Amino acid sequence: MACSSSFAGVQGRVNMHVFDDCCGGSLDQLRNNLLYPLFPNVRTTVSRLAISPQWSNYGLRIFGYLHPTETDEYIFAVSSDDNSEFWLSVNESPENLQRLVYVGETGNEWTAPGEYWKFASQISKPVLLVKDMKYFFEILLKQNRGMDHLEIAWSLNHDNATFSVIASEFLSLYEDESFLQMGDIDHVPQTKASYDRLLEPMSPAGDMIREDPRDHPYKYKILDGSLLKDLFPECNYNPSYILNGQIGRYEGVNLIQFSSVYPNDYTRQSIAIDDEMCFYRQHPSFQADKGLASYLTEVEDPDAKKIDTGEGPFWQRVYDVKPLNVASKQTAIVVNSCKTSGNIVMSQSHAMPIVRAFLKALHSREETSGYSLLHVVNVVRREDKDVGSRYLVELELVGPQGQKVLVSRYVYAQDENSRKPTVLCSPKAFNWNPSATVHIIVAVKDQARWIIQFIREMEKVYRATGDKNFNIIIIDYNSSDIDIEKRLKKAKLPSYKFKKMDGNFRRSGGLQAGIDLVEDEHSILFLCDLHLYYPVNIINSIRKHCVEGKMVYAPVVMRLDCGASPRAPAGFWEVAGYGLMGIYKSDMERIGGMNTREFTDQWGGEDWELLDRVLGNGLEVERLHLRNFFHHFHSKRGMWKNSNEG
Structure with missing residues (x-):
């Protein structure tokens, strides 16, 4: 731009916050980072809105004030690798930001340095700026890999005007951070572009973070413990896997058993594509040479045209398939060998006899006979082979007056492999406070x-x-x-x-x-x-x-x-x-x-x-x-x- 002048009290620099160890190319990935926007790795300044740190896997937040030196209409432009945004306030307040230009939103878009015409979103409509006013602005950049760069340019809305990078004479700091500790964060602006998401409810992006009754036990009123006193006969609790005495150095990790849960808590990491096959390989029905194709059984279609070759595609070929619930078949071996597998899931046919036996005991007593099952919140099983199993049973019940309560109690089941009805007892001295x-x-x-x-x-x-x-x-x-x-x-x-x-x-x-x-x-x-x-x-x-x-x-x-x-x-x-x-x-x-x-x-x-x-x-x-x-x-x-x- 042709215009320039000096103004009192302006340092000619703007604030820059660096968020390292932040992968991906989209700004959503930066905004979802738990440390964003209050806790950058580095707080520094830059003197010009064109940078190329030559680094990877980071995000940048640049903010400060813009000082136009003449009243006129301005056009802004951005180029970057990868995604970026430029936001400008209508005045000096961070509360009045508007996004003017950006490069991409999915993380896959990028431009060459100074290439302002690749996407329609890169060049703004004319914006009226007034001389001697200062305008808060904010720039976001998300860099994945490759040649990193970012440029913010402007021009007057005149014929034949050219874009030029916004230079130091038009910039000033939002806050001098040179004397602040990294622990001082109260000055960091939170804006429409960059706000603290800690208080915002998480929208589910996968089954594991969808709401589950296990997640909020504090919302339940716990059933008065006196009503459960002597509900089950007491039994000795001496699991065969309990050790007493010296064990070899670092041998403990090889002696740990995993418990199983019901219902499915979806802790299996089902979106880890690279590792997901390890979950299926552990199942006895898996055939390594056929992979998942082994689960399909071809069914003859009498109306389909006969094809002599064995080469595809076979558009008319049809199959049958049996229900596959691998989660309920996994073992502790799977958990140790497949780091995406999550908790071992107990089958419904195994968990519900325990729940029914628990409810039978409740209904056998006058004090608790009026309580009925509303929801099975959680059942955790620690199996002791050929001896029995310990269970943590957590049930949401509804009382005779419609009051909802939670019961959470350890019980023990012996002789689980017999055909007799399940009988529960209370493991001696095994209660949680x-x-x-x-x-x-x-x-x-x-x-x-x-x-x-x-x-x-x-x-x-x-x-x-x-x-x-x-x-x-x-x-x-x-x-x-x-x-x-x-x-x-x-x-x-x-x-x-x-x-x-x-x-x-x-x-x-x-x-x-x-x-x-x-x-x-x-x-x-x-x-x-x-x-x-x-x-x-x-x-x-x-x-x-x-x-x-x-x-x-x-x-x-x-x-x-x-x-x-x-x-x-x-x-x-x-x-x-x-x-x-x-x-x-x-x-x-x-x-x-x-x-x-x-x-x-x-x-x-x-x-x-x-x-x-x-x-x-x-x-x-x-x-x-x-x-x-x-x-x-x-x-x-x-x-x-x-x-x-x-």
Whole structure:
């Protein structure tokens, strides 16, 4: 452009936020990233609206003020690889943004540098701008792979005017971030183009995140426990798979059994195309040489024309097929060998006799005879071959006055293979405490973005459930990028504890420091990591799968692929990881706590070593894939700032 001048107080730069480890080419993939828009990897500035960082798998958000130096109509243009958008406000307020131009929406569109005429969406209609006014603008770029670039240009709406990249003399910062910590986020603008989606309900993008009665047990009123007292005769509970004594180093992972569930909770990762065949290969009907074609049986069509060749296509060929429910046939072998398989699904024919036996016991007593079944919420089975099985039975019932209640109780069934009617008993000293306090413990260092996100996740849980019986414990190895305690004081949480530690980051040492802050030995510890997305029923899930003196809980988390998000999950289940564990404080003390002597500055293997001691001390481990429980994809660049980064 021909016009230029100077103006007071303008730096000639604009803010740029970089979101790394973000795959795909569409802006939807950027917006669905849990860290967007408040928690970029990098906060910096640029002096010109034409960039080429020569990087891959990232997203950019550029924002600031535009200063026209003459009153006239302007036309804007954009080019980029991959998708991009340019938004402009009608004034200096971020609240009045309008999208003017863009390149693509699916992630497959791109242009060459300076190629403003490839798509009709790249060039705007004329926009009237006024001299000496400033206009807030925002630019988004999503880069996958290939030559990355972005250009925003403008021209006056005159004949023969040419586009020129918007240069520094027309730009100014929205906010000087040079003196702010990464943990300071209150200044970050949230706009129509870029807003925090944490509070927005997730629209289902797959069966796994569709609403399920298991997801909101906190909405149910639990049936008064006194009504269930002595409902079943008590029986000894001594599973054959319980160990007592020393086991070999890291042998515990090979001794774990998986429980099965009913009804289907759709934790199977059915959109992982590359890995999906492993699910079918485990089934006895699968023929490797024929693949899925082996399930089809050709049926003769008497009216079809006879074809001599064996070469296709065969338009008139027809088939028969038998119903195939592979989910109800999978075994623990499948879970260990196929990381997309999800929970083992119990068949209806197996689960319903347990439910009917439970209801029969309810109806046999005057106090509960008026309650009828409304919905089978959840049945979890831990099988002990040739002995019997333990069940967690969760039923939604409706009472005589129409009141809805939830019953959630462990029962045991013996002699399941006999033809006799199912008889249930109450396993001795095997009950879960619905009011036990849960302490969620995490150790951190210099991870401001993820620390804030962790706190926000806990706020989300508290906001949804109103559960006051959980506590957050953060052990901080002297983080320099955030004042964690200040952030905790502002957070809407039922309670928290915070402790500072010196020296290099130590996961085992940090977790043990958190454990030591817990005074009540009859409360539950949940040892966890930072980079997690939690289901809102996490506290209830931990409580009901931890039994003091008997059982600990090690939920399986899904590791999201690069570019995937909780709104559109894709990845694999981390069946070999045991770093996420719920255990009563009394049990943790009994097994000796974290191994801080052996695992000092390094980490990796401390979870398997802890599992060895859990099993060696006669504790059972409940292992289930937990719906809507995700580990976010992230690189390890800059993590913890010690020799373990990579």
